[in-house]
Amino acid sequence: MKKLVMYLVAAILLGSCANGQPYKERNEFAAVPQLKPNEQVATFGGGCFWALSEAMLELKGVNKVVSGYAGGNTKNPTYEEVCTRTTNHAEVVQIYYNPKQISYSTLAESFFFAHDPTTLNRQGPDVGTDYRSIAFYRTPQEKQTLLQVIAKINATKHYSGKVVTQVEPFKVFYPAEKYHQGYYRLHLADNSYLTSVSMPKIVKMRRVMKAQLKPEFQKL
Template identity: 60%
Template sequence: MKKSILYTLCMFFLAGCTANGQSDFAKLPQVKLGEQVADFAGGCFWASSEAMSELRGVDKVIAGYAGGRTANPTYEEVCSDKTGHAETVQIYYDPKVISYAKLVEAFFYAHNPTELNYQGPDQGISYRSIAFYRTPQEKEILLNIIKEINASKHYNASIVTQVMPFTVFYPAEQYHQNYYKLHPDDSYINAVSKPKVEKMRKMEKSQLKPQYQNM
């Protein structure tokens, strides 16, 4: 669970959403012809969803849960750290426009991959950093980029991101989808999520969709 005053404020809002019957789980879209899918966990999925959706070639990003044991977990169950899941984003992208390697780079710059089992004020294994791979080639790309970023000394510490084979992804409740854009005045978004998105924009400017390149 986000252990911060900002998170407490957010939860009052989310409780209102649930009361209004908006807590249904999101639906996974069909993979379009020629599309590929990638999954990453990098702290709160509100920021990750926005950051990855701003990249050229990315069609959709779904917030959800992966890397755990429990089937169809709820947000509250994941936040308890008892299911083993991490907040994860599933990305539907066109590999002719953006490569898996560029997605991986953006992922590593959209959060701090040197923080073990937390991201900023968000504490617990549900906020751990994980890069999921579907093929041996994707695993090799992940390991090579981790080596490159570590060697570049971009971060003051070594990357602790888990590199795991993809198994299953469960979409999160509907109120988590596109949360960043829907709640631009939210205090948590502005204090925690926005700096992550802005960092990714700075590091991956050439990969951004045109509308985000001058933000």
């Protein structure tokens, strides 16, 4: 009980995702976009989806990013349910991109640099299976690409530890509530969690993948 109380207090201080949201708004879910001609989709989870969504959206060739849940066994989960860690879902982002402008391999590399893939079931102060590092593949080629990128990152010793990211076949994606979408850009000025936890991840990805960023983000 003491640990639970401490966790709840920490979540409030850091800017818990659902904190301050009216109940009705908390249960209005985003829509899953229809794929455009010549558009492809990728799904990754790397901690809180606020940071990962912004990081992936800044890449050239990425048209849209939707925050949501995947990897679990509960249909249409709410954020509150995912936070209980009884659904087995992870917070993820679904990326809609133009493969003529950015490859799946580049997306995968960016994903691994936009969070710490070496910490099991946690990202900084966010602890739990819902914050686990996980990458979903839709084809055997994507699986091979993910394994190759992981081997490359391990070989370069970019991180002091080994990558522990789960690589799993894609099954289903459930979009998160509307208020989670684009949250980083909407609340950066008034949320200390974003400046202290989310921003460093995005800055790190920008630094490593600078050549792959949209022009407006290359200057940041």
